[in-house]
Amino acid sequence: MYIDPHAHMISRTTDDYEAMAKAGIVAVIEPAFWIGQARTNVGSYRDYLAHILGFERFRASQFGMQHYCCIGLNSKEANNEELAEAVMEILPGFATKDHVVAIGEIGFDEQTVLEDKYFRLQLDLARELDLPVMIHTPHRDKKRGASRSMDIIVEHGVKPERVVIDHVNEETVQEVLDRGFWAGFSIYPHSKMTAPRMLEIVRTYGAERLIVDSACDWGVSDPLSVPKTAMLLTESGVSAEDVRRVTYANALAIYGQSGQMREEDWTKAAPVDQREKYAGNTILRGGQSPRVEDARN
Amino acid sequence: MSQQADRPLSPPVTREDVEHRIALIGAWLARRIGAEQQQWLRDQLDRIGGEGNKTALAMAIGLAPRRLGSALLALDASEAEAAGGQVPGLDTRDWTVDQVGRILFLLASFDGDEAAFVQRLETVQRDGELGEQIALLRGLALFPAPVGLMGIAGEGIRSAMQPVFEAVAHRNPYPAAHFSEPMWNQMVVKTLFIDSTLGPIQGLDERRNADLARMLVDYAHERWAASRSVSPELWRCVGPFAANDYFADLLRVFRSGNAIERKAAALAISECPTPQALTALETAPTLWRDIRAGRVGWDDLQ
Numbered sequence: 001m002y003i004d005p006h007a008h009m010i011s012r013t014t015d016d017y018e019a020m021a022k023a024g025i026v027a028v029i030e031p032a033f034w035i036g037q038a039r040t041n042v043g044s045y046r047d048y049l050a051h052i053l054g055f056e057r058f059r060a061s062q063f064g065m066q067h068y069c070c071i072g073l074n075s076k077e078a079n080n081e082e083l084a085e086a087v088m089e090i091l092p093g094f095a096t097k098d099h100v101v102a103i104g105e106i107g108f109d110e111q112t113v114l115e116d117k118y119f120r121l122q123l124d125l126a127r128e129l130d131l132p133v134m135i136h137t138p139h140r141d142k143k144r145g146a147s148r149s150m151d152i153i154v155e156h157g158v159k160p161e162r163v164v165i166d167h168v169n170e171e172t173v174q175e176v177l178d179r180g181f182w183a184g185f186s187i188y189p190h191s192k193m194t195a196p197r198m199l200e201i202v203r204t205y206g207a208e209r210l211i212v213d214s215a216c217d218w219g220v221s222d223p224l225s226v227p228k229t230a231m232l233l234t235e236s237g238v239s240a241e242d243v244r245r246v247t248y249a250n251a252l253a254i255y256g257q258s259g260q261m262r263e264e265d266w267t268k269a270a271p272v273d274q275r276e277k278y279a280g281n282t283i284l285r286g287g288q289s290p291r292v293e294d295a296r297n
Numbered sequence: 298m299s300q301q302a303d304r305p306l307s308p309p310v311t312r313e314d315v316e317h318r319i320a321l322i323g324a325w326l327a328r329r330i331g332a333e334q335q336q337w338l339r340d341q342l343d344r345i346g347g348e349g350n351k352t353a354l355a356m357a358i359g360l361a362p363r364r365l366g367s368a369l370l371a372l373d374a375s376e377a378e379a380a381g382g383q384v385p386g387l388d389t390r391d392w393t394v395d396q397v398g399r400i401l402f403l404l405a406s407f408d409g410d411e412a413a414f415v416q417r418l419e420t421v422q423r424d425g426e427l428g429e430q431i432a433l434l435r436g437l438a439l440f441p442a443p444v445g446l447m448g449i450a451g452e453g454i455r456s457a458m459q460p461v462f463e464a465v466a467h468r469n470p471y472p473a474a475h476f477s478e479p480m481w482n483q484m485v486v487k488t489l490f491i492d493s494t495l496g497p498i499q500g501l502d503e504r505r506n507a508d509l510a511r512m513l514v515d516y517a518h519e520r521w522a523a524s525r526s527v528s529p530e531l532w533r534c535v536g537p538f539a540a541n542d543y544f545a546d547l548l549r550v551f552r553s554g555n556a557i558e559r560k561a562a563a564l565a566i567s568e569c570p571t572p573q574a575l576t577a578l579e580t581a582p583t584l585w586r587d588i589r590a591g592r593v594g595w596d597d598l599q
Binding site for chain 2 (some may be wrong): 046050051053055058089092
């Protein structure tokens, strides 16, 4: 069993869902983020949040997969102040919905004043709502951006053990772990962080608080990064226990702190039974044999 | 609204009605949740009723499952009777405590302004996560401004998500009471199209009509042309309108179908207004006798 705790499924096809399910991924976390083009009004942002909480979760269920969300205002669109203000108003209503496991993915993109402002406001919101936080670290000027992010998190009274610093690499991992945060590694096919490099990191730092994800989106990315990385680690002699931690157990531990993600969500999910279809939180059980026909209707 | 042209005017839902329903639901919950949960419930009702606070309503609705739990409501006989007295046809057998809490919050937000209430519900539907949408749509028959809610019901049956669609279509008195014939027909055909089931649709038999029969027979022909199976349930809405053309289709299923399909065809044929129907049924005397005696009905198709 694997968890992919960072996957923008809104951009992925049903082929991906089928492949992920077949490869053993039982749960995905989809963080709110920017999409291909900038959103220009709060209406489309709101519809997007509703979409990842609603239809995308339903789509995942058609393939037997549990789907959770992080809710937040991303760093790029924080630079549109009018949009940002309007989004901040609607966030509390969305962040308190079922299956929201964290505020995220928030943090820095270019490290502007506006990004800083809305980052801090959302850390306060996370603290008020007692939610974990998913942090996006910038791809440019990453080391300084990551470091600043961690300073601000601590400044706003959010505990490091409630925070995943994502898109970590060799340059940032030491500080992330030393300061008590969880370290997320987004495994891409060629760029940023790859599976062989992940292997070296696990060998160096051990499996404690390390989390593998795919961060798959519209760009070149691989929705099977987590199981493929697991396979490479196993073949290279990493213990089964450590592989399980970095590709399943650690993600469950940190995001499970929200109370909105439990192992029984997928281990106790029975095949679709018409009589059970309406009972509370069991409505969206995926079938053991996903019916692609239904997903297309 | 042209959609309402062929439905009788529904009795208006007054503020008093809403207050009775709030009390009714409050009583159900009082018997099922603990003291701390009762307090949380009261706090939310205060915040919602007081300032007309949009965020307060959204958060109360969002938090309902984790604060109140998702246990089945399971009304006892007298509770169910009282509920039916308030809202004829109300069927709560699949409802859960959190769903009922969400419906309660929405009822509590009503201050007499019907247009504002409808807008508030539209917001819940637009922004609502799956569970919230299902609760909203299940509660349709309980809310004020029933005619104003038609847009919301329409969006519900347009949903691409089966459980949302079924929250309107199944065990819900609202469609039979309010949908125009075209809307009703779309709902029934879509139910079959998405592999859901007709049985739980309230008013299914009462609202059968010629146009629906035509759409369903066309759909059956489409499936057969593609060498695909036709749900035996489909014929339930065809029987009373199967004079000449459709009768041939019923005969086809009656003669060459499997056991379940034969039963369905026989039931449909037993409602055919044509003398050939009797001739056909007499070729299966045992089945025909069981149908006449009420031992075989549409609920017995499994």
